[in-house]
Amino acid sequence: MxxxxxxxxxxxxxxxxxxxxxxxxxxxxxxxxxxxxxxxxxxxxNMSQGLYHESYDNVVVMFASIPNFKEFYVQSDVNNDGLECLRLLNEIIAEFDKLLDKNKFSCVEKIKTIGHTYMAAAGLNPGVEHRMTRERYNQNIVALAEFAFAMIAVLEGINRDCFNDFKLRVGMCNGPLVA
Missing domain, CATH: 4.10.810 (Virus Scaffolding Protein; Chain A)
Known part of the structure; x- marks a missing residue:
């Protein structure tokens, strides 16, 4: 037993x-x-039903894409059916992600990537009062703009190392948001 x-x-x-x-x-x-x-x-x-959301008064959202990546991406035997192109894109995104570890970008949060487009936001403070001072709001705008410039610098470095000419197209929008 x-x-x-x-x-x-x-x-x-x-x-x-x-x-x-x-x-x-x-x-x-x-x-x-x-x-x-x-x-x-x-x-x-255990939210199996219902949608989670929070409303914010002042958030800054950024989309940054590499518009000429589509021209670069080719599926051929030379690049392992496109895997090498995707490896480079993954390396670029990983370098962008590393920027978020810097203290000056602490208010910036990566939302997601969709193909060759990177989405980030500043001013999301979950579970905290969603109204912020004008000064803090301006700091978020500046931080996200500086993050975009840092992304451009990273991409320029990768271009030098890989002999490419990728461009970064950035768009930012600010105001109220439901997330």
Whole structure:
């Protein structure tokens, strides 16, 4: 009987470990596609129904795209059916992401990337009062504009290293937002 108990205990521990692993993977996947604070709310409140949203009075949103990447992307045997082109795009995006680690860009949050377009915002303070002072609002605009200039500098460096001529097209909009 004790051998059977031991086997059941081992099986239980293995299944418990498997559940914890699946839970961790699920959390990481949610945090990968949603902002971390939204993922936490969905996990904690088990929001299987209903939509989560917050309203903000003053947010700055930026879209930055590499319009001539489409011309660069070619599927051929030389570049492993386009994988090398995608590897370079991934490297560019990773370099843009590294900029967010700088303290001066602490108010900037990457929202997502769609192909060769990078979306970021400043002024999102989840769970906090959504009205901000004019000074803080202006600081967010400046920080996001400086982030865009830093992205241009990064892309110019990559162009030098890879002998490319990628351009960065940036658009910014500010005002009220529901996210």
């Amino acid at each position: 004790s051998r059977l108990d031991l086997l059941w205990t081992i099986k239980f521990q293995n299944e418990k470990h498997e559940v914890e692993t699946v839970s961790t993977i699920s959390r990481l996947l949610l945090e990968n596609i949603l902002p971390k604070h939204v993922a936490e709310i969905i996990i904690k409140e």
